[in-house]
Amino acid sequence: MHVVIVGAGEVGTSIAASLASDHEVVVVDVDPDRAEQLKYELDVLTIAGDGTASGIQTAANVDEADMIIACTDDDRTNLVTCGTAKTLGDGFTIARVKSTEYLRTWEGNEGAFGVDFMVCTDLLTAQNIVRVIGLPAAIDVDPFASGLVQMAEFEIAAESPVAGQTVSEADRFESLTFVGLFRDGEMIIPRGDTDIEAGDRAVVIGSPESVQSFANDVAPDTTPDRADEIVIVGGSEIGYQTARLLEEREFTPRLIEQDADRARTLAEDLPNTIVMEHDATDTEFLSREHVDEADIVVTALRSDEKNLLVSVLAKRMGVDRVIAVVDSPDYVTVFEEIGIDIAINPRTVTAEEITRFTYESIAENIAVLENDQAEVLELELTEGCRFAGRSIAELVEEIDARFVIGAITRNHALVTPRGDTVLEPGDHVILLVDSNSVSEIASMA
């Protein structure tokens, strides 16, 4: 595969490093020294120049590229790069953006800005934080359909209230589907009367909210409930998105922001979050507001130094779990060595997401389960394919393969699959498939 990466910062370098061995990679960067350096570090072809210019793109053979990844630090540069690439050829374009505004525009209009896949750094980081906070009991969690749907795998412990229940007893949630059960290494396609035993691994697909509720049923002790106190320090976009996602899961977090105007805006946008306007490094304030008694503290300030200071303060005051956003990847280990529970780096998260996406497939988002016994696929149904126009009950009858449809998204909204749900072209279908039938099922979409 011929891949062009525009922007050789942390994200671009990391992606280039993972792809260089198997693919033909060209890296474009405005800084000639950086380009030169990378040439020797990674053994890739580098071009120094403005990645948005069509002359430079032609030099990088964008017209014949299979994939163009625009991952500079600047949103607009990335969008223009993708737009320009689309005028030259038909490669698959991936843009990294910070602004959730651009993401919303892109989600609402297919192919907007000439971008085929958009990765929003701040939102992705927030989703990661919320996953770490919300689902500590899950073995594996993967987002599908741009975060509308989540797949999660849980190990059912002996003391879990779910152990000993049947699937229909455990699945009390409207938008959740039980897609698979692994017992002693064997996959079982669950039916309503299938018993769940201790030691089983259960795979569920559904809205993030319903997965959260299910996690609470599976592991009530470790999963935070609504009464748990979560404090977010810093009203950056990551802090805001984290609070918003937590609100969606019915938590009532507290958010501390120093700037008066920003605090007011946040308070208006987040009806179920208590916003405080104060400097979070003021220990007197932290103890007055009983931040020391919080269960989880997330630091999302704009500088790593401040995040470090607040994290250490919180840890010393006796907070159970401290999650820090760390902007520079080099400091991640430093944070974790000091005793901060989890350090999340937005660039690493972005690079991982883009790499995962490029690795797996262009059209399908996949998760591999239990030593490749089964895979979860996201398929976009095309006009006239085998799935379109048929109900799920008909498909189960007709197709001789082991699969379970877990969720459907239609026009960016979740549709809960039932036997009589009729699939339509354009639907995104998230389904669990036995590994032996993956290519057969994938070819039907």
Place this chain on the structure above:
Amino acid sequence: MAGSRIRVGWQASVGLTGDVLAALVVPLSFPLLLSVYYAEPSLPFLAAITVTLALGALFRRFGDPEVNLGPREAFLAVALIWLLVAAVGAIPFVVAGVGTIAHPVNAMFEAMSGLTTTGATVLRDFSLHSRSVLMWRQVIQWLGGLGILILATAVLSEIGVGGAQLMESESQTQDVNKLTPKISRTAQLIWSLYLGLTALAVATYFLLGLAFDPRMDLYNAVAHAFTSVATAGFSPEPLSVGAFHPVIQWAVVPFMVVGSTSFVLIYFFINGEPMRLLRNEEFHFYLGALGFFSSVVALALFLDPATAFGLEGTLRHAVFNVASIVTTTGYASTDYVLWAPAAKHMLFACMFVGGMVGSTTCSIKSLRWLVALKAFRRDLYTAIHPDAVRPVRVTGKPVDEEVIRDIYGYLLLSIVIFFLLTVVIVVDAERADLRVTEFEAMGAAATTFLNIGPAFGEAGPYGTFASFSMTTRGVMIVLMWIGRIEIIPVLVLFTKAFWTS
């Protein structure tokens, strides 16, 4: 004009006032036709028509449609229109020359009370007056209701008086709530809704009259329909709605309640978005106030051995009179002056509530109380957590701090003016050697300034305001005028900055 130039485009205000005065011919012709039909003197209305046409022409001559109508000009126009329409409205009473209202001050009181949808009357003997003159009182109130609706939905929300701008943001109506360029469309929608509700009231009252009570004839059905949706309160009957069968009294309640509900939200309710009304917090507050006060008054009536209405009667009188006062209508189903102090004082408290913003209601209005209470609750919270940033929300939407300040200011101003008016009434009664207790003075002050209608004592629902001195009535005329157009448009006219800077 040496030294200080006038910076108000008064030509625009005057021109608009002229247009309105000329248009008064249409409503005036209704009692005129009625006087011909009943073979009563037509001169009172002919005289008023002549005057309004002449005044209208004069104002239009000085008016200049080229001058832009901004907020200042709107303030001036609103104040002028309410004053002059009341003055023209008083002419038929003076020309008819019968009873108390033959006196110009009394006639002005009656007309201002009508136009401001107050419903306080100086009539002593209803039987003296012709049917057409009595109908004219009803027509003035209906016009007052219509005027205030257009004012509230199109003008006040735009220039933001005492938090009225909230209505706009809260009802999210880009299409029906803008002053320009869609003022005509807004006016049209509101006009037709108001007309439709009035027609429905006429039909309801008339049909119920056929079935239960011959006194509710077509004349009375029209007369009461005019003043119930307008939450105004005049009645050609000396016993008000209490003159009619209990079923009719029950039927009047929903019309008063709807008249005090936001017309913008009623519009959405009819047009397939009922949740906007049903989820509206101001609506909940308003219905909650009605329910709360009705139950307390009903309880007070049950406990009082002196009032024996029976179960249905007690409930009816409690619900009817509470609804009448909370919606600021001012009808009565019985003479509540005779009730026990507990029930009477609850009714007094009801005077300060008011219906929803964007309706024909008067008084302080539910939205202002709701925001003030929520802001107060927020202040209690921030007393414990001084760093918390908590926007006040109404129906999920954050309210600007500036709006909250406006609302606090408006509440304070209302209370102060009410208090001063009480003092004036007491002092003036003393001077004129009238026996008016403090409670009666407070009731009369609240009922006129907040445009409700009846008070207590001599000025009770079956009494008359003619019992006050002429000076007091003069002051009341001014305060009804100020109170109806939300205080600020009149008060700004008395500032130097309004005219010169």
